[in-house]
Amino acid sequence: MNKINIKYLAKELNLAISTVSRALRDSHEISAATKAKVFALAKQLNYEPNPNASGLRGQKTKMIAVVIPDMVNDFFSLVISGIEKITQSKGYHILLYFTHGDHELEVSFIKTLANGRVDGVLLSMSSENNDHHHLGELEKKGIPLVMFDRVSDTLQDVVKVTSDNYESAIVATRHLIDAGCKKIAYLQVHKNIPVGKIRMKGYLDALQQHSSQAEPLVLESANDNEETFQSLKQMLLREKPDGIFASIEKLAVICYRVCEKIRLRIPEDIKVISFSNLQTASLLNPSLTTITQPAFDIGETAANELFKLINRKDKLVAAERDVVLKSRLIKGRSTARY
Amino acid sequence: MNKINIKYLAKELNLAISTVSRALRDSHEISAATKAKVFALAKQLNYEPNPNASGLRGQKTKMIAVVIPDMVNDFFSLVISGIEKITQSKGYHILLYFTHGDHELEVSFIKTLANGRVDGVLLSMSSENNDHHHLGELEKKGIPLVMFDRVSDTLQDVVKVTSDNYESAIVATRHLIDAGCKKIAYLQVHKNIPVGKIRMKGYLDALQQHSSQAEPLVLESANDNEETFQSLKQMLLREKPDGIFASIEKLAVICYRVCEKIRLRIPEDIKVISFSNLQTASLLNPSLTTITQPAFDIGETAANELFKLINRKDKLVAAERDVVLKSRLIKGRSTARY
DNA sequence: AATATTTACGGAAACGTTTCCGTGAATTTG
DNA sequence: CAAATTCACGGAAACGTTTCCGTAAATATT
Numbered sequence: 014m015n016k017i018n019i020k021y022l023a024k025e026l027n028l029a030i031s032t033v034s035r036a037l038r039d040s041h042e043i044s045a046a047t048k049a050k051v052f053a054l055a056k057q058l059n060y061e062p063n064p065n066a067s068g069l070r071g072q073k074t075k076m077i078a079v080v081i082p083d084m085v086n087d088f089f090s091l092v093i094s095g096i097e098k099i100t101q102s103k104g105y106h107i108l109l110y111f112t113h114g115d116h117e118l119e120v121s122f123i124k125t126l127a128n129g130r131v132d133g134v135l136l137s138m139s140s141e142n143n144d145h146h147h148l149g150e151l152e153k154k155g156i157p158l159v160m161f162d163r164v165s166d167t168l169q170d171v172v173k174v175t176s177d178n179y180e181s182a183i184v185a186t187r188h189l190i191d192a193g194c195k196k197i198a199y200l201q202v203h204k205n206i207p208v209g210k211i212r213m214k215g216y217l218d219a220l221q222q223h224s225s226q227a228e229p230l231v232l233e234s235a236n237d238n239e240e241t242f243q244s245l246k247q248m249l250l251r252e253k254p255d256g257i258f259a260s261i262e263k264l265a266v267i268c269y270r271v272c273e274k275i276r277l278r279i280p281e282d283i284k285v286i287s288f289s290n291l292q293t294a295s296l297l298n299p300s301l302t303t304i305t306q307p308a309f310d311i312g313e314t315a316a317n318e319l320f321k322l323i324n325r326k327d328k329l330v331a332a333e334r335d336v337v338l339k340s341r342l343i344k345g346r347s348t349a350r351y
Numbered sequence: 352m353n354k355i356n357i358k359y360l361a362k363e364l365n366l367a368i369s370t371v372s373r374a375l376r377d378s379h380e381i382s383a384a385t386k387a388k389v390f391a392l393a394k395q396l397n398y399e400p401n402p403n404a405s406g407l408r409g410q411k412t413k414m415i416a417v418v419i420p421d422m423v424n425d426f427f428s429l430v431i432s433g434i435e436k437i438t439q440s441k442g443y444h445i446l447l448y449f450t451h452g453d454h455e456l457e458v459s460f461i462k463t464l465a466n467g468r469v470d471g472v473l474l475s476m477s478s479e480n481n482d483h484h485h486l487g488e489l490e491k492k493g494i495p496l497v498m499f500d501r502v503s504d505t506l507q508d509v510v511k512v513t514s515d516n517y518e519s520a521i522v523a524t525r526h527l528i529d530a531g532c533k534k535i536a537y538l539q540v541h542k543n544i545p546v547g548k549i550r551m552k553g554y555l556d557a558l559q560q561h562s563s564q565a566e567p568l569v570l571e572s573a574n575d576n577e578e579t580f581q582s583l584k585q586m587l588l589r590e591k592p593d594g595i596f597a598s599i600e601k602l603a604v605i606c607y608r609v610c611e612k613i614r615l616r617i618p619e620d621i622k623v624i625s626f627s628n629l630q631t632a633s634l635l636n637p638s639l640t641t642i643t644q645p646a647f648d649i650g651e652t653a654a655n656e657l658f659k660l661i662n663r664k665d666k667l668v669a670a671e672r673d674v675v676l677k678s679r680l681i682k683g684r685s686t687a688r689y
Numbered sequence: 690a691a692t693a694t695t696t697a698c699g700g701a702a703a704c705g706t707t708t709c710c711g712t713g714a715a716t717t718t719g
Numbered sequence: 720c721a722a723a724t725t726c727a728c729g730g731a732a733a734c735g736t737t738t739c740c741g742t743a744a745a746t747a748t749t
Contacts, residue, residue: 018705029729034707044727059488061466065412066705068403069734076446084432085630090422097449106468108414109445111435128399129735130444150397269634292423293629296607298636356735367699372737382697404735407704467705 017058026050037062068129076106077133077319078126080119082163083111086262087290088308089137092161095312096135103320105132112139114203123147127154133319138163141205157322161315162306163207172322174315174336176306178208181340182215185258185286185304190224192284192348194256198230198248200264212260212288230254234264246271255283262289265301285347288340300345307338314338355396364388375400406467414444415471415657416464418457420501421449424600426628426646427475430499433650434473441658443470450477452541461485465492471657476501479543495660499653500644501545510660512653512674514644516546519678520553523596523624523642528562530622530686532594536568536586538602550598550626568592572602584609593621600627603639623685626678638683645676652676 019037023030028047036043036051054060068074079096081089093109100107108131112119119139126134127150134151136158145168151158161174189197199216202209213231220226232248234241245267248254259265265287269279277283279299289303314336357375361368366385374381374389392398406412417434419427431447438445446469450457457477464472465488472489474496483506489496502511527535537554540547551569558564570586572579583605586592597603603625607617615621617637627641652674 016705019707020705030706031708031730032728034705035728038707042725042727047727059462059465061463063407063466063705064468065403065406066734067707069401069407069736070705070707072734074403084428087425090428093447094422094449097447101449107447109431109435109447111432111439124397125399127397128401130402266631266634291631293604293631293635296604296636297631297634298638300636354735357737358735368736369700369738370698372735373698376737380697385697401735404704405737407706407734408736408738410704 017060018063022051022054022058022060026054072129074130074132075104076108076131077135077316077323078108078110078122078131080110080112080122080126080134080136082114082137082139087292088162088306091290091308092137092312092315095309095314096316097312099313099316099320105320114139116140116142116144120144120147123151127151127156129154131156133157133159133323135315135319136160138165138207140203141165141207141210143167157319159315159319159322161311166207166211172318172334172336174311174318174338175208176311176338176340178211178340179215181288181304181342182212182258183219184342185288186216186219187223188302188342188344188348189256189258189284189286190219192256192280192350194254194284195224196226196230196252196254197224197256197258198232198252198254200245200257200259200268201231201233202261202264203236204233209260216258234267238263238267242267242271246275249275249277249283257283257285259285259287259289262287262291262294262303265289269297269301279347280349281351284349294343295345297345297347299347299349302345302348303343304340305343306340310338355398356401360389360392360396360398364392410467412468412470413442414446414469415473415654415661416446416448416460416469418448418450418460418464418472418474420452420475420477424628425630426500426644429628429646430475430650430653433647433652434654435650437651437654437658452477454478454480454482458482458485461489465489465494467492469494471495471497471661473653473657474498476503476545478541479503479545479548481505495657497653497657497660499649504545504549510656510672510674512649512656512676513546514649514676514678516549516678517553519626519642519680520550520596521557522680523626524554524557525561526640526680526682526686527594527596527622527624528557530594530618530688532592532622533562534564534568534590534592535562535594535596536570536590536592538583538595538597538606539569539571540599540602541574542571547598554596572605576601576605580605580609584613587613587615587621595621595623597623597625597627600625600629600632600641603627607635607639617685618687619689622687632681633683635683635685637685637687640683640686641681642678643681644678648676 019030019033023033033051036048037055077100079093084090097107110122116139124147134156148158159172159174164173164175199213201213217229220229230252232245249271257268259268265285268285272279279285286302290305290308294301294303357368357371361371371389374386375393415438417431422428435445448460454477462485472494486496497510499512502513537551539551555567558567568590570583587609595606597606603623606623610617617623624640628643628646632639632641
């Protein structure tokens with residue numbers, strides 16, 4: 014039950030600790046013969062360097078943090094898969110945190126991360142909150158940050174990876190208009206989600222430029238699904254829109270349920286389009302027309318950008334830039350002309 | 352740009368390093384007055400203890416690893432959410448690894464984890480492989496392990512959290528039989544997935560006991576989706592089963608596509624049931640009857656069991672036990688009598 | 690009042706690694 | 720052949736904590 018560490022290897026081989034360490038790291042100042050002996054014993058004993066010791070000494074942890082709201086939809090699952098592809102290839106490890114949309118929790122996570130727990134942070138904000146001092150804490154400690162999807166529009170000096178939410182919202186709205194919709198409603202999540210604002214702006218601008226619809230029609234969802242169900246039902250019955258643009262897939266799903274409940278036929282009575290990464294969108298009844306974000310790609314790109322920052326020697330060059338990836342419109346029967 | 356660590360706090364307060372450390376850990380041998388001063392300065396400077404130093408000294412990392420095949424389906428997303436709920440409440444951190452079904456990768460992950468990187472491991476196996484020496488490595492180092500869902504049936508001395516796959520498979524098969532199916536096919540994934548075997552045994556036993564069907568009908572899926580699509584299509588055309596039992600949701604989805612392609616009506620011509628945690632199962636066309644595993648619960652339970660092991664003082668007591676949670680049958684139109 | 694105990698804190702070792710600095714021996718250079 | 724350089728390795732410091740051991744003063748005990 015002997016601990017196998019460098020000291021043990023050194024004693025076993027009659028070498029100094031420093032020699033063993035250098036041999037393991039393939040240093041040029043160690044002879045081939047010695048290296049071979051060290052490697053052989055290390056492999057035989059299944060030696061793995063203690064990460065805490067390496068981290069403490071070298072101030073490198075080989076870990077990055079991924080901080081996201083949650084994983085209830087397929088979007089973040091795909092993003093993480095993209096991130097994992099990159100971290101895996103770089104020999105890095107992923108620490109995963111869920112904020113559950115709670116800003117306080119986000120602040121608390123970031124503070125814990127700011128003291129040498131990770132080499133970098135990938136963040137999708139819990140909510141639009143102009144209080145960004147916790148992110149400043151990261152910068153002060155020299156820990157690189159890349160934001161993705163739910164980014165801050167007020168924060169300037171940080172790398173952001175997003176998709177073309179504004180343009181896609183215009184495309185989606187125009188798609189409904191082209192399908193013959195005269196009264197289009199927009200289903201929005203809680204107001205202070207950053208992407209939400211931009212998407213709604215696309216909806217509003219598209220309406221103004223391409224539709225004769227007098228007034229925009231916006232419904233903000235509640236936190237509770239049942240509550241949202243009821244208010245959406247009321248809205249559909251009262252306003253009788255003929256097109257629905259859901260800003261997230263959960264709202265589209267609720268919309269399907271409401272329509273079934275009040276016997277509205279999709280797409281005959283009302284057409285539905287939604288931002289969504291649902292893999293089963295094409296199997297829904299009817300198949301859902303979606304704006305699909307390149308989620309996996311966003312994850313890959315964000316991770317790559319983060320590693321650029323981590324490996325940057327010259328900390329002074331502030332080459333921040335926004336990366337914007339394109340979403341795709343995938344047509345389903347939910348917006349078909351009939 | 353001064354590093355704020357314990358040494359800095361001590362100097363600032365004219366105290367010894369050891370005193371500050373004890374004050375921060377709320378030791379009883381430090382006066383209330385001193386504690387107050389230390390806490391105040393620590394808060395003011397946003398001090399966070401360096402995790403590498405703590406980990407190195409105390410041999411505790413406050414991190415656990417979660418090793419799963421991937422996150423392409425909703426099941427593992429829910430499991431992780433359940434795990435996160437527990438780790439969050441215990442002040443622990445999650446390291447996430449995907450094996451992508453590759454046993455070699457699993458071995459490599461476990462080996463890296465075996466040297467003080469984490470306090471415990473939650474594992475859902477990549478594949479049924481009787482080569483378990485890498486897990487022995489964990490035990491040798493005293494790192495607790497809990498397996499969930501895809502567990503090994505040959506490995507005895509380890510805590511396992513699963514759902515009642517055998518019983519559920521019987522329930523599913525009987526459900527098809529009761530709905531009038533005379534020829535039921537079972538769609539299986541790659542042979543060496545452990546749960547797959549047990550589920551199939553349930554299918555076989557239910558057939559033998561409750562159906563007059565002469566021969567079981569089993570189709571093993573390929574790695575490639577398109578390939579699976581083709582072989583399933585061939586099978587449906589050749590064998591003309593009137594019931595399909597899919598062991599995982601991906602196969603049910605492919606089955607839906609095949610049926611649409613060859614104009615088989617669900618549930619009139621063929622009925623479909625599947626193991627699945629798809630949140631949109633009820634919105635499919637037609638709504639899918641599922642055996643739904645308590646995924647979130649599995650995550651919670653596995654994490655709780657792991658913490659029991661981590662916090663156990665008495666390492667000798669080997670109170671291994673299997674925890675089996677119940678799945679639910681959720682009826683949809685895909686198995687309706689017509 | 691003399692001794693024993695508690696209180697509140699300081700000093701230093703230890704965790705396992707990496708790397709700076711040194712140093713004999715071997716090799717190259719002028 | 721002497722001097723300079725390279726080679727191959729050893730010793731020890733440093734990373735930031737936690738904790739064991741020690742100790743002077745304060746308090747409690749007999």
